[in-house]
Amino acid sequence: MSNRTSLQKRLGIALTFGVTLLWLLGVTASGLVAQHEMNEVFDSALQETAQRVLPLAVTGILNREIGARNETAPALEEHDEHLTYVVRDRQGKILLQSHDADPDVFATLPRKGFSNTSTHRIYGASAVSDTIYIEVAEPLAHRREAALEAGLALLMPLLFLIPVSLLGVWWVVRLSLRRVVEFQQSIESRGAGDLSPVEGGRLPAEFEPVAVAVNRLLERLLRALETERSFTANSAHELRTPLATALAKVQRLKTEVHSDPLRTRVGEIEEALRSLAGLSGKLLELAKAEGGGAISQDQHNLVPILTMVVGDFEGEAPGRINLTLPGREANSFLDPDAFAILARNLIENAVKYGSPDQPVEVSLTADGALRVRNGGNLIPPDQLALLRNRFVRATTHGPGSGLGLAIADAIAEGAGMTLVLRSPATGCGDGFEAEIYLV
Incomplete structure (x- = not known):
C-alpha cells in the first residue's frame, strides 16, 4: 500500500493547522493589547483615587487636634478592597489609612509617582509643600486575574469557532478538489484495455494539462497497438500464404519424383517448410502476446x-x-x-x-x-x-x-x-x- 498522502488530505491538514494557529495568535495578540489597555486604566484609577482622596485627607489631618493618633478610615460595609491607601508625613509616619491597608506593603519613606513591589502596584502623590504624602496600592494579583478573565473571554468563542472553521476548511477543500478526485477515480477504475479518452473538461485549470497529456498518450498508445495488430494480421496472411503454396508445390513434386534418394530430399524440404510454417505462426503469436491488447x-x-x-x-x-x-x-x-x-x-x-x-x-x-x-x-x-x-x-x-x-x-x-x-x-x-x- 502506498504511503503517499493525498493532496486533499495535505491541504486539509495544512489549512486546518494554519487557521488554528492564526486564531490562537490573534487571541494572544488581543490578550496582550487588552492587558496593556487594562494596565493603563488601572494606573489611571490609582492616580484618580490618590487625587480624590488626598485633598479630603489633608483637610481632616489639618483639622485634627495636635498629638492625635493615627486614624483608620471607616468602611461603610464589608467589601473586598482592591485599592488601599496610606497618608504619611515626610518621615513616613502614618497619619491616615484605609480600613484594609497593610503598612508593610509600602516603603519606609513615601515616594511620588508609580512604583512596583513584588506584590503591588503603588502610586504616590504629595500636598502641602511635600509634607503630606498619599500612596495608593493595588495588588498585582488583581491585575493578573483581570487579564486572565479577559483572555478567557477572548478564548471561549474559539471553542465554537475553531471546530466550525475546521469543518469549513475541510468542506471547501473537498468541494474544490471534487473534480480532481473524480478524475483520479475514473483513471483508477478503468481496465488495462480501456484506452478511451478521459474526461477532463471540468477539471481546474491547474490539472487540465494533465488530462490533455494523458489523452495524447492514450491516443498514441492506441495507434501503436492498432498498427501492431494490423501488422500482425497482414504478416500472418503474407507469410502463411507463400509457405502454404511452397509446401503444396513440394508435396506435388514429391508425388512426381520416382527416385528414392530424391524423394527423401524432397521429404526433408517438406518437413523444413512445415517447421518453418509452425515457427512463423508461433512468432506471430508471440508478437501479438507482447504487443498488448x-x-x-x-x-x-x-x-x-x-x-x-x-x-x-x-x-x-x-x-x-x-x-x-x-x-x-x-x-x-x-x-x-x-x-x-x-x-x-x-x-x-x-x-x-x-x-x-x-x-x-x-x-x-x-x-x-x-x-x-x-x-x-x-x-x-x-x-x-x-x-x-x-x-x-x-x-x-x-x-x-x-x-x-x-x-x-x-x-x-x-x-x-x-x-x-x-x-x-x-x-x-x-x-x-x-x-x-x-x-
Whole structure:
C-alpha cells in the first residue's frame, strides 16, 4: 500500500493547522493589547483615587487636634478592597489609612509617582509643600486575574469557532478538489484495455494539462497497438500464404519424383517448410502476446472458447485430453483471442512433451482457474525456471520451437496475471502442471 498522502488530505491538514494557529495568535495578540489597555486604566484609577482622596485627607489631618493618633478610615460595609491607601508625613509616619491597608506593603519613606513591589502596584502623590504624602496600592494579583478573565473571554468563542472553521476548511477543500478526485477515480477504475479518452473538461485549470497529456498518450498508445495488430494480421496472411503454396508445390513434386534418394530430399524440404510454417505462426503469436491488447473492456465467458480449443486437438490426440468445465459461466476480462492462444499453447505443450500413455488433464473452474496437467518425467528446478524464456526447452527429443510457454507467459504478464509452472504436478510424484487464474 502506498504511503503517499493525498493532496486533499495535505491541504486539509495544512489549512486546518494554519487557521488554528492564526486564531490562537490573534487571541494572544488581543490578550496582550487588552492587558496593556487594562494596565493603563488601572494606573489611571490609582492616580484618580490618590487625587480624590488626598485633598479630603489633608483637610481632616489639618483639622485634627495636635498629638492625635493615627486614624483608620471607616468602611461603610464589608467589601473586598482592591485599592488601599496610606497618608504619611515626610518621615513616613502614618497619619491616615484605609480600613484594609497593610503598612508593610509600602516603603519606609513615601515616594511620588508609580512604583512596583513584588506584590503591588503603588502610586504616590504629595500636598502641602511635600509634607503630606498619599500612596495608593493595588495588588498585582488583581491585575493578573483581570487579564486572565479577559483572555478567557477572548478564548471561549474559539471553542465554537475553531471546530466550525475546521469543518469549513475541510468542506471547501473537498468541494474544490471534487473534480480532481473524480478524475483520479475514473483513471483508477478503468481496465488495462480501456484506452478511451478521459474526461477532463471540468477539471481546474491547474490539472487540465494533465488530462490533455494523458489523452495524447492514450491516443498514441492506441495507434501503436492498432498498427501492431494490423501488422500482425497482414504478416500472418503474407507469410502463411507463400509457405502454404511452397509446401503444396513440394508435396506435388514429391508425388512426381520416382527416385528414392530424391524423394527423401524432397521429404526433408517438406518437413523444413512445415517447421518453418509452425515457427512463423508461433512468432506471430508471440508478437501479438507482447504487443498488448490482452485485456478487453468487457467480460467474456471462457467456457465455449476452451471447449473449441480442446476440440481442435481431437484429431492430433484423440481421446487423450480430459476436459473438466464448471457448471456455470467463467467470465474474465482476458481478451478471447488471447485466451485461445494461451490455452492452445499450454495444451499443445502438454500433448507434445507429456507421456503419450497418460492423459492430459485440462480443467477450468468457476472462479477462473485454468490448469493443464500432463504425465511424464520430472523437470529439474533449474530447467523449470528457464522454461518461460524464448526457444528454451526441457530435455526432450520431441519436436517443438520452445516458444509455447514463452507465449503463454507473455499473455499472462500483459494481462497482469501470473503463470505458475510446477513439476511434479499437484498431487502426483511426476509430470508437469501449468496454472493461471484468469480473473
